[in-house]
Amino acid sequence: MDYQQKDAFRILYVHAPSAWMSMFTYVMMAVAAGIGLIWRIKLAHAAAAAAAPIGASFTFLALATGSIWGKPMWGTWWVWDARLTSELILLFLYLGYMALRSSFDDPQRADRASAVLAIVGVINVPIIHYSVEWWSTLHQPASVTKFDRPSIDIAMLIPLFIMIAGFQLYFGWALCRRLRGEILRRERNATWLKEVS
Amino acid sequence: MSLREFLHMSGYAGYVWTAYGLTALVLLANWWAARRIEAEQNVSARRRMTTDKENRT
Numbered sequence: 001m002d003y004q005q006k007d008a009f010r011i012l013y014v015h016a017p018s019a020w021m022s023m024f025t026y027v028m029m030a031v032a033a034g035i036g037l038i039w040r041i042k043l044a045h046a047a048a049a050a051a052a053p054i055g056a057s058f059t060f061l062a063l064a065t066g067s068i069w070g071k072p073m074w075g076t077w078w079v080w081d082a083r084l085t086s087e088l089i090l091l092f093l094y095l096g097y098m099a100l101r102s103s104f105d106d107p108q109r110a111d112r113a114s115a116v117l118a119i120v121g122v123i124n125v126p127i128i129h130y131s132v133e134w135w136s137t138l139h140q141p142a143s144v145t146k147f148d149r150p151s152i153d154i155a156m157l158i159p160l161f162i163m164i165a166g167f168q169l170y171f172g173w174a175l176c177r178r179l180r181g182e183i184l185r186r187e188r189n190a191t192w193l194k195e196v197s
Numbered sequence: 198m199s200l201r202e203f204l205h206m207s208g209y210a211g212y213v214w215t216a217y218g219l220t221a222l223v224l225l226a227n228w229w230a231a232r233r234i235e236a237e238q239n240v241s242a243r244r245r246m247t248t249d250k251e252n253r254t
Binding site for chain 2: 006007008010011014015018053054057060061064065068069071072170174177178180181182184185188189193194
């Protein structure tokens, strides 16, 4: 099937890593929020807060590149099927999480309320993953994350993994940058900040 | 593959390059936003510290 797509299949190398990272970031955010909620670790809440805008941007990318790919291949920018709709819900979850955080003046209350939202929303991640199997859809089924051998050619698989690794590293780096700002904001009255400055 | 063919993307140039351009743009915007937030917080933290010092003396 892929040869029919000619060079349009190359969108895969930005679309699939974005989609993967949109889900990975959400799970990481929910785990961090859960750790913050259970063990009351401020840094975990800070990490979750820093991850949200990055995850939202990956989700936007997955939707946008998917749409750009969908137009020449499916003949439409958008269909309301399970995969696309659940990914759109993921974007709203990120935005809702960020909006909820900013609606509280007290950072501790913001942490707790948004953590609950993040944890409840994680149910959407397996729905996105299995949506292509549970419902009939235009979107192709999983070809890499399967228990048997991936159904994608090795010549396409290697560059795809390189791209995913690149996105993953980018996320780690962007998260650290965001986290620095987030920690500064939370700790602006702390004595240790005066000592290190 | 010649450079011309590469840019042409067998007729899908508009789609392929838009997708890649958008990706580059979003990744850069993320970096820029993180830098800006950090710089802002740095400035505001320093400002707080200097006013704290002035209030104490």
